[in-house]
Amino acid sequence: MRLVNTKSIKIETRLGQTIYNDNGQTLLQKGIKLSERMINRLINQGITYVYIEEQETSDIQVESTISEELRLEATNTIKEAFHDMKKNGFMEQSHILNKNGRKLSDIVHRIMEEIQGNENSLSLLSDIFVTDNYIFQHSLNVTIYSLAIGLELNLTERQLTEIGTGAMLHDIGKIFIDQEILQKPDKLTDEEFEVIQSHTELGFNFLRKHIDIPSVIAHCAYQHHERLDGTGYPRGIKGDDIHMYAKLIGVADVFDAVTSNRVYRDALLPHEGLEILYAGAVSLFEKDMVTAFKNSVAVYPEGLTVELSDKRVGVVTRQNKYLCDRPFIRIIEEKDQRIQSPYEVDLASVVNVTITNCIS
Structure with a gap:
């Protein structure tokens, strides 16, 4: 298989990887010959890169970082948890968060097991999903990347569980923001950008009201956009004032944001995403965390x-x-x-x- 930009695909090219929607249903089956309409649909859905079949690279196989079954179950668990929490809003109903917390922790442990059991470097390029709500796939991807960094840094199982859960819930505040602003394909106004930024405080205020959620997880939601030099938000805190978990999740969050398919911009390739992280190493991000991530991810994925x-x-x-x-x-x-x-x-x-x- 070869990795190509969707805008360069020729008609009748065979698709190398199945493309799913976020419910796990097949949209385009591996091996299908792509028509002009299909190619345009991929482009219009914001999908920047896909794998194609060709004789010259037929022996190159790309494996998913986690199994399709676990990815689907994890995405649905995150989706159900977020919907459950949004439905009940800021009301203090500990049993709701407790129930969802147990489910999320179980998913975190299973992701850890699959990452540890997979000898290949991380690459999510082969996991192509067409979704109307980016937040669920993003939350899962950030969890996978955060756990990979944590494993490379030899963190304890307890720390990894807290980081994984914090990563899954880091964007929980976005469920309280108007979807039209979140999904807006055009440039945001200053006012709309301030609304987007408020998701950190909304998430923190939501999570800290519930006794079953550890405060460190609430601070993952609060601080994952803070930066070492104080240029982040919402408080502009610096260095050691930022919790280690939030620093780590911040690295994973930025990488997934710039390498993910979005309708309003092309995804970057992994090496380009890493260049952004390294450009901010020391001033924005902890260098050891960026290095740990580099050691975990496939900088140049198979088929490129x-x-x-x-x-x-x-x-x-x-x-x-x-x-x-x-x-x-x-x-x-x-x-x-x-x-x-x-x-x-x-x-x-x-x-x-x-x-x-x-x-x-």
Whole structure:
């Protein structure tokens, strides 16, 4: 399979990965020949990248970070929990949060188990869902990324459980915001942006009223947009005044936000998302957390076409577990010419060659 930009897909190309809606129903089946109408539908849904089938890369297989069954169950659990909480608003009904808290904790533990049991680096590019409500998929993705960072930092099981639950609920305040503003495809006005920013305080005030929710989880909702240099919101606090969990979730939140499919902008590729994080390392984000994330994620995912510093072109075939930015590359082009016998290069052992460009 090869990863390509949807705007570059040719008619009759076969789809490499099944695309689902957020209820787990199949929208486009793997192997189907894409018509012009289907391609336009993908573009209009804001889907920037998909995997396609082709003979040259037929042996490259991409595995999901977590199973489709767990992803669907987790998404539905988050959706039900959010709807339940929105229905009951700010009324103090501890049994509601307690019930949902147990379900969310169970999902967190199962995600941890699957991440620990998966030897591959994290890549959510193959998990393509068309959704009308971004918040549920985003909450799950941020949970997966946050747990991966926490595992890389060797945090305790208790810390991981709290971080995972905090990540799932970090955007809970958005359920109290008008969906028209949240889903607005155009540039937000200053007033609308202030409304969006209020989700941190709304989430904090909602969660802290309930005795069954630990205060650290409420602070994940409150502080995940704070930044080390004080330029974040809602309070503009700095450095050690920001809870460690919120700093960690903030890293995962930014990465997923910029690499996710949205109708109003193209998704960035993982290496571009990491560049944003590294640009803010030290001033905005804890550098050790950014580094831990880099060590966990597939910087250049399988199936991506790349150009090397010596001008050779190839396709990423597999990862080097502890050198996620130096994968194995199948060389398919040299000196601007297709070669008859592609061969593989391990960038971990060829230190004088680097990836300089991605061709999507």
